[in-house]
Amino acid sequence: MTELVPVLSATWADEKSWSLDTYTAAGGYAPLKKALGMAPGDLIQAVKDSGLRGRGGAGFPTGMKWGFLPPDDGGPRYLVVNADESEPGTCKDIPTMMSAPHALVEGVIITSFAIGCNHAFIYLRGEVVHVYRRLLQAVREAYEAGHLGKNIHGSGFDLDVTVHAGAGAYICGEETALLDSLEGRRGQPRLKPPFPAVAGLYARPTVVNNVESVASVPSIVDKGVEWFTAMGTERSKGMGLFSLSGHVTRPGQYEAPLGITLRELLELAGGIREGHELKFWTPGGSSTPIFTQDHLDTPLDYESVGAAGSMLGTRALQLFDDTTCVVRAVTRWTEFYKHESCGKCTPCREGTYWLTQILKRIEKGQGTQADIQQLLDTCDSIAGRSFCALGDGATSSIISSVKLFREEYEAHVEQGGCPFDHAASALFEYADAPEEAHA
Amino acid sequence: MTYDESTLTQLAEDAAAIVGRYPVKRSALLPMLHLVQSVDGYVSPDGIQFCADQLDLTAAEVSAVATFYTQYKRRPNGEYQVGVCTNTLCAVMGGDRIWDELSEHVGVGHDETTEDGQITLERLECNAACDYAPVMMVNWEFFDNQTPESAKQIVDDLRAGKDVAPTRGPGKVACFKDVSRVLAGFEDGRADEDQGAGAPTLAGLKAAKEQGWKGASK
Numbered sequence: 001m002t003e004l005v006p007v008l009s010a011t012w013a014d015e016k017s018w019s020l021d022t023y024t025a026a027g028g029y030a031p032l033k034k035a036l037g038m039a040p041g042d043l044i045q046a047v048k049d050s051g052l053r054g055r056g057g058a059g060f061p062t063g064m065k066w067g068f069l070p071p072d073d074g075g076p077r078y079l080v081v082n083a084d085e086s087e088p089g090t091c092k093d094i095p096t097m098m099s100a101p102h103a104l105v106e107g108v109i110i111t112s113f114a115i116g117c118n119h120a121f122i123y124l125r126g127e128v129v130h131v132y133r134r135l136l137q138a139v140r141e142a143y144e145a146g147h148l149g150k151n152i153h154g155s156g157f158d159l160d161v162t163v164h165a166g167a168g169a170y171i172c173g174e175e176t177a178l179l180d181s182l183e184g185r186r187g188q189p190r191l192k193p194p195f196p197a198v199a200g201l202y203a204r205p206t207v208v209n210n211v212e213s214v215a216s217v218p219s220i221v222d223k224g225v226e227w228f229t230a231m232g233t234e235r236s237k238g239m240g241l242f243s244l245s246g247h248v249t250r251p252g253q254y255e256a257p258l259g260i261t262l263r264e265l266l267e268l269a270g271g272i273r274e275g276h277e278l279k280f281w282t283p284g285g286s287s288t289p290i291f292t293q294d295h296l297d298t299p300l301d302y303e304s305v306g307a308a309g310s311m312l313g314t315r316a317l318q319l320f321d322d323t324t325c326v327v328r329a330v331t332r333w334t335e336f337y338k339h340e341s342c343g344k345c346t347p348c349r350e351g352t353y354w355l356t357q358i359l360k361r362i363e364k365g366q367g368t369q370a371d372i373q374q375l376l377d378t379c380d381s382i383a384g385r386s387f388c389a390l391g392d393g394a395t396s397s398i399i400s401s402v403k404l405f406r407e408e409y410e411a412h413v414e415q416g417g418c419p420f421d422h423a424a425s426a427l428f429e430y431a432d433a434p435e436e437a438h439a
Numbered sequence: 440m441t442y443d444e445s446t447l448t449q450l451a452e453d454a455a456a457i458v459g460r461y462p463v464k465r466s467a468l469l470p471m472l473h474l475v476q477s478v479d480g481y482v483s484p485d486g487i488q489f490c491a492d493q494l495d496l497t498a499a500e501v502s503a504v505a506t507f508y509t510q511y512k513r514r515p516n517g518e519y520q521v522g523v524c525t526n527t528l529c530a531v532m533g534g535d536r537i538w539d540e541l542s543e544h545v546g547v548g549h550d551e552t553t554e555d556g557q558i559t560l561e562r563l564e565c566n567a568a569c570d571y572a573p574v575m576m577v578n579w580e581f582f583d584n585q586t587p588e589s590a591k592q593i594v595d596d597l598r599a600g601k602d603v604a605p606t607r608g609p610g611k612v613a614c615f616k617d618v619s620r621v622l623a624g625f626e627d628g629r630a631d632e633d634q635g636a637g638a639p640t641l642a643g644l645k646a647a648k649e650q651g652w653k654g655a656s657k
């Protein structure tokens with residue numbers, strides 16, 4: 001049995017867990033003092049050696065990202081924290097920042113010191129106002145305690161942190177769209193290269209890191225590289241938050257070494273809701289190809305999930321039981337991508353529109369068998385053909401669900417409607433025949 | 440512009456504070472649009488001109504940004520923005536049914552406001568609270584584990600002028616304008632208010648304690 005390892009989540013149940021006092025009493029900001037006594041290059045090397053990989057979905061090695069910054073030219077360089085958590089199913093950074101915002105703030109200070117940044121930004125999605133309150137307060141407390149500002153703890157290092165609220169746009173979770181948004185523009189992805197390390201915020205060298213990645217840094221500094229690399233699998237080191245949601249007895253945040261399996265997690269979470277079986281699930285959010293019961297024992301690390309045909313993504317495990325119509329689920333995700341496509345690239349903008357039209361008519365029982373192939377052909381015209389991965393993500397659940405549940409698509413066509421009772425999927429009881437949601 | 444002098448003075452003071460947070464002025468635009476909503480209840484033509492004047496942009500440039508983001512409202516918004524998540528997971532867990540019943544109960548559809556100006560309904564995309572599905576947001580505070588009955592009760596209480604507390608967040612939901620001011624980056628002194636972290640947030644921590652696992656702190 002793989003053991004859970006609460007690190008980031010260790011203090012979440014403490015009294016006023018979000019306060020500086022609670023965080024400090026639990027050992028917080030001691031890693032900062034240790035880090036300020038180290039050479040920045042040694043800090044970068046330590047994070048490289050730890051094997052920490054980006055926790056925002058792509059899994060790019062964090063230390064390597066830091067190492068890509070060009071040599072200091074005397075001008076500013078920036079750290080931007082991606083706190084725009086919006087990938088459907090993903091709900092780990094919000095509780096992290098709500099319950100322990102200082103873990104992020106301390107991570108920001110150490111990271112900034114390592115990369116030579118004097119002004120860092122936290123870009124938080126705008127739709128979580130209490131999280132914003134907690135972050136604003138945490139940053140203010142950090143200034144008051146001398147953890148931020150000029151000559152931090154006599155080190156000669158200066159740092160300002162700005163916490164910035166977005167305004168509702170999934171695409172701003174894409175790092176270059178986020179940078180455009182932070183510059184006060186429409187959040188549309190940039191063509192790469194140049195990558196942000198070379199020309200990021202205000203065209204200056206910039207590191208963009210996910211909340212969980214940055215918040216993991218103090219623990220690595222504190223407990224050491226060997227402690228971190230002892231967790232996880234060969235190329236997926238350390239711990240991560242696994243977010244279980246949907247038809248599970250005890251949904252929530254389970255912090256575990258990478259490589260834990262869904263079977264193990266389900267055992268701790270009380271299993272799929274009583275009287276039902278797991279039908280399909282996403283390993284890492286709606287942009288990752290879906291899995292079934294056949295993948296209960298797939299180690300949830302980057303390599304194993306990839307080898308099984310999906311992606312670890314954000315470890316957002318959305319679980320759906322045997323009452324759930326896969327066509328309904330995929331149609332709704334596709335509507336999401338259509339809504340959130342920024343409109344810059346034609347394949348994504350037009351493709352998600354047409355995918356939605358086709359899926360809606362299949363779901364309503366008005367589709368044809370040829371529509372199923374048309375879906376796959378349209379996916380071919382989208383994937384890999386746009387600036388960013390939003391369009392690619394839109395195709396993931398479609399392609400994987402047609403592969404795994406083609407007969408369910410066909411049943412909608414043959415029966416002229418959805419064979420499932422939507423009321424049976426709900427977590428509360430309701431009597432009347434379910435009405436179709438209207439836009 | 441039609442702002443009176445004291446409003447304009449306060450706006451200019453706040454705008455200067457926002458601009459002061461960034462090395463490049465234009466970065467102040469998103470928070471400044473939230474600020475405009477805190478005064479006008481939506482992104483008004485006056486507000487657009489105000490942002491343009493403050494940041495040396497054209498009104499067209501400001502409008503182009505404002506219309507990209509769903510939190511910026513083009514028409515006067517209700518006192519309470521009520522969003523029901525109808526993205527896949529919440530929809531399947533019951534969000535679709537909540538939306539149907541709530542929309543019928545309130546008598547308005549997506550992005551519409553009740554005649555009394557109290558409630559603006561919205562079909563939300565994922566709001567990062569999937570472990571609490573089905574989820575509703577009121578002025579961007581969390582209302583977790585909803586049912587059609589609980590959702591209708593919340594809206595009825597809001598319209599009756601009662602104090603309504605989210606399931607995670609402060610002791611009471613603030614009005615749309617007050618929340619917009621926080622989103623512009625101005626603290627309202629309510630960060631320490633708390634309704635508890637919520638069982639799903641603590642689920643893994645609890646399971647680890649029950650098992651006696653101390654792996655991380657060994």
